[in-house]
Amino acid sequence: MRHAEMKGLFLVVMVVLLGGAVGRVQAADQEVTIKPVGNQVRFGTEEITAKAGSQLKVIFDNIATNPGMRHNFVLLNVGRDDEATIGQVGIGAVQAGEAKDYIPDHDAILAHTTMADAGERVEVEFTVPPPGDYAYLCSYLGHYSMMQGVLHSVE
Ligand SMILES: [Cu+2]
Numbered sequence: 001m002r003h004a005e006m007k008g009l010f011l012v013v014m015v016v017l018l019g020g021a022v023g024r025v026q027a028a029d030q031e032v033t034i035k036p037v038g039n040q041v042r043f044g045t046e047e048i049t050a051k052a053g054s055q056l057k058v059i060f061d062n063i064a065t066n067p068g069m070r071h072n073f074v075l076l077n078v079g080r081d082d083e084a085t086i087g088q089v090g091i092g093a094v095q096a097g098e099a100k101d102y103i104p105d106h107d108a109i110l111a112h113t114t115m116a117d118a119g120e121r122v123e124v125e126f127t128v129p130p131p132g133d134y135a136y137l138c139s140y141l142g143h144y145s146m147m148q149g150v151l152h153s154v155e
Contacts, residue, residue, distance in 0.1 A: 090144030
């Protein structure tokens with residue numbers, strides 16, 4: 001192969017590689033997989049730590065086998081001590097019902113997955129909010145009071 005041909009081939013390869021990189025969705029900075037505790041109304045992971053401003057992907061792997069154990073992951077912009085807001089979201093979710101996938105129209109909701117049936121995996125990617133503690137919960141029918149955790153956002 002002549003030098004000019006080699007150069008041409010190199011360019012084609014570079015364009016293909018770069019084109020592929022641009023077309024790909026940027027990977028999350030961190031991934032965390034959360035499962036329920038068997039068929040209980042409880043998150044197996046009740047604490048997550050992530051860097052403020054980074055991209056976090058939360059995968060909710062609903063390993064429950066009881067079909068009634070539907071769950072999701074809903075992140076709020078309040079701490080776990082803000083029971084009033086958590087209650088509003090939890091009760092609002094019941095009112096929102098199946099038609100709205102148990103996601104009420106509430107300002108406190110920062111991110112959420114869709115509802116996962118038993119055996120189903122869902123995920124959501126979001127930018128970690130400024131440093132602080134943020135409650136997360138499952139908004140399926142009354143689960144919010146037992147199924148909660150906290151995201152620690154750190155510098
Ligand atoms: Cu649940």
